[in-house]
Amino acid sequence: MFDKIKNIFKSDKEENNVTHKNAPKEVTVPAHKIGPKSQDDTTTYVIIGASIAGVTAVKTLRELDKGAKIIVISKDENIYSRCMLHHLISGHRTIEGINFVDGDFMEKQNATWIKKATVKEIDPNNKKIKYEKDGKEEELAYDKLLITSGANAFVPPVKNLREAKNVYPLRNIEDAIGIKEQAKYAKNIVIMGAGLVGMDALAGLVEIDGIGNLSLIASEDRILDKQLDVKAAKAYEDKFGQKGVKIYKNRMASEVLIDEDGKVKGINLGNDEIIDCDLLVVSTGVRSNIGLVEGSGIETEKGIKINEKGETNKPDIYAAGDVTGTGIWPLATKQAEVAATNMAGGEAVIEDRFEFKNTMNFLGIPTVSVGFITPPDDTYDILTYTDGDNYKMAVIKDDVLIGFIAQGDISYVGPYTQLVKEKIKVDNLAERVFELGYSDFFKIKEDGQFEW
Ligand SMILES: Cc1cc2nc3c(=O)[nH]c(=O)nc-3n(C[C@H](O)[C@H](O)[C@H](O)COP(=O)(O)OP(=O)(O)OC[C@H]3O[C@@H](n4cnc5c(N)ncnc54)[C@H](O)[C@@H]3O)c2cc1C
Structure with missing residues (x-):
């Protein structure tokens, strides 16, 4: 009932039906990736976190650096999609059923996974992390470190809320x-x-x-x-x-x-x-898990600050996913892929930070929402179209589509997403926003491909 995602784990799990409210674009390993290094190369990559960002990084690093030592350390002892937790509540899926990679993913990637361990401290000067496992404090040295510690639920300071049971x-x-x-x-x-x-x-x-x-x-x-x-x-x-x-x-x-x-x-x-x-x-709401970088000198604001390569302000330390203050699966995937590529000596940048697309399907009603659907003032046009259970709504300013909702019939939202994302100006948009066809956006290049 939920839309399917194409991701880089397709080969790991035939089923591959991780559900998402945020429809991602197809993720591929960048074309400019570097070739595999020799078996003698033993760079040690340490990845904190074993969710989508951490797992994507493992896969990307292993593709790019065959001989490397990859160590993943996480509080989690399972790999799973948070987007599917509601299926665990309803009983429609088991823990195994919300795993988005094969059970032996880490073994297949020849990665060491330290589970049920909490990283407490990062020491960029000595290139070490300190973590706690089974009540004992341990240290781990790295050549390159990726922090993908994600986010946690924010519980507001309402009287008794933080102490109450159940x-x-x-x-x-x-x-x-x-x-x-x-x-x-x-x-x-x-x-x-x-x-x-x-x-x-x-x-x-x-x-x-x-x-x-x-x-x-x-x-x-x-x-x-x-x-x-x-x-x-x-x-x-x-x-x-x-x-x-x-x-x-x-x-x-x-x-x-x-x-x-x-x-x-x-x-x-x-x-x-x-x-x-x-x-x-x-x-x-949620808050990024940035407690582990306290005292390390790694800069934070809402989350860990990174540049377009996924680098923090400290050498050889990268971050990706919700810990950087973002909050959606496709962006965590993309950021991790870019950071891991750069860690392995390749070159990649995060070009697409668009976060404002949600696809949902509660109780059999599909809806796609793109961009900002609540205008801040009355200088925006709001147009609606209803046909039975099908509903569309558009927010327009100066011939640019700012936000869009399609409910019921959600076909053909791709071009509208592009209009919002790229802020494309379309003449007299308000008059024809619900009648636009592909031909309004694309022309055919000499080689037969479409282009904007
Ligand atoms: C109920 C729910 C539904 C969602 N639905 C959608 C959706 O439909 N579409 C969408 O795009 N997004 C959705 N999201 C958001 C999406 O799940 C996140 O964007 C994604 O999980 C981020 O991945 P991440 O790898 O950055 O971090 P996380 O998934 O948060 O994982 C963090 C990892 O770091 C580990 N960790 C944390 N702190 C430490 C520490 N100190 N030491 C060691 N390990 C540590 C954790 O154990 C975990 O393995 C949903 C989230 C929730 C909770």
């Missing part, structure tokens, strides 16, 4: 398993936050037979306010409503009520409006 974020496998287990006994389940992660949690829970009462708290006037306008959001709100989900819009939790054992028992929405709750899922 409260889960949704970031890791352990969170999904915890939610699924507790959902068996919970009578009143509340999801705090109606962004993509919150909606994933809801979509997983709503599929469970005999599930308790489900409530969703949205801080705005609609769910998915970054991706959808009121009408597109309403299509989902109505569908979830038919499944018995109660949605509280324009509401923020002011306090979490707890019982004598410290377990959550209710959510105060302000003005003493209380929702009963014995299981709470918190999906209120």
Whole structure:
């Protein structure tokens, strides 16, 4: 039901149906990659993190440097797609079923994987990292280091929220398993936050037979306010409503009520409006995992600062993925591929940082949202088109498409994505935005290929 992704793991897992709300473009190993080095070359690459960025780096490094020593170190003991955690909650998939590479990926890549280990410190001067495993502190030397420590759920400072029991974020496998287990006994389940992660949690829970009462708290006037306008959001709100989900819009939790054992028992929405709750899922944003670089001199802002080659300000230290302050799978893949190529002596740059495309399919309604769909002022044109369950919406300024939503019929969104991404000016766009054809964008080159 979710769109399929083409990625560089195609050969590792025939199934290869990792699901994504952000449709990526096809990822290929850069054409300018350098050839394999000799077997005698023993550069030691250390990669922190074993998710999509870390795994992509392993694969790219091994392709480019056959003789290298590759060591991956991660808190995780499984490789899996976070985008599929809702399938674990619903029970439609197992842990093995959300792995996006073969079980013996690391062995096949001849990489050493230190699992269940937490990197505590990075020492760029002596080219070492310190990590903790099984209660012991260890050191590891590197020639080149890649940090792909990702992000973690942000839990806001609402009274009692951080201390209460039966409260889960949704970031890791352990969170999904915890939610699924507790959902068996919970009578009143509340999801705090109606962004993509919150909606994933809801979509997983709503599929469970005999599930308790489900409530969703949205801080705005609609769910998915970054991706959808009121009408597109309403299509989902109505569908979830038919499944018995109660949605509280324009509401923020002011306090979490707890019982004598410290377990959550209710959510105060302000003005003493209380929702009963014995299981709470918190999906209120993420923060990059940058604690491990503290004191190392590696520069950070929202995440670790990198240049277009994936390099940090410290020699031989690179970073990629959510730890750099980005938040989507395709960009983590691309950044890791670029960083690993440069680590191995090749040359690659990150050209495409476009993050604003989301493809979703909750309860059988497909939607694609591109760019900024909430204009900041009234100098933008907003145009809509409805045909039964099919809906389109466009935000235009000065003949440039700023944002676009297609719901129901999502065919033909590729050219619109290009218009938004490349900020292409189209004469009289507002008059014909829903009637554009491929011929409006492409011309045929002498060799028969299309070009803009
Ligand atoms: C529920 C959910 C749904 C999502 N859906 C989508 C979607 O539909 N489309 C999309 O594009 N994106 C989606 N995302 C975001 C996507 O999953 C992330 O962009 C992606 O996982 C980032 O990969 P990463 O490798 O940078 O980091 P992460 O996946 O966060 O992995 C970080 C790795 O670093 C390790 N680590 C962290 N700290 C340390 C440390 N100190 N020492 C050792 N190891 C450490 C962790 O164990 C882990 O292996 C979703 C995320 C969630 C949570």
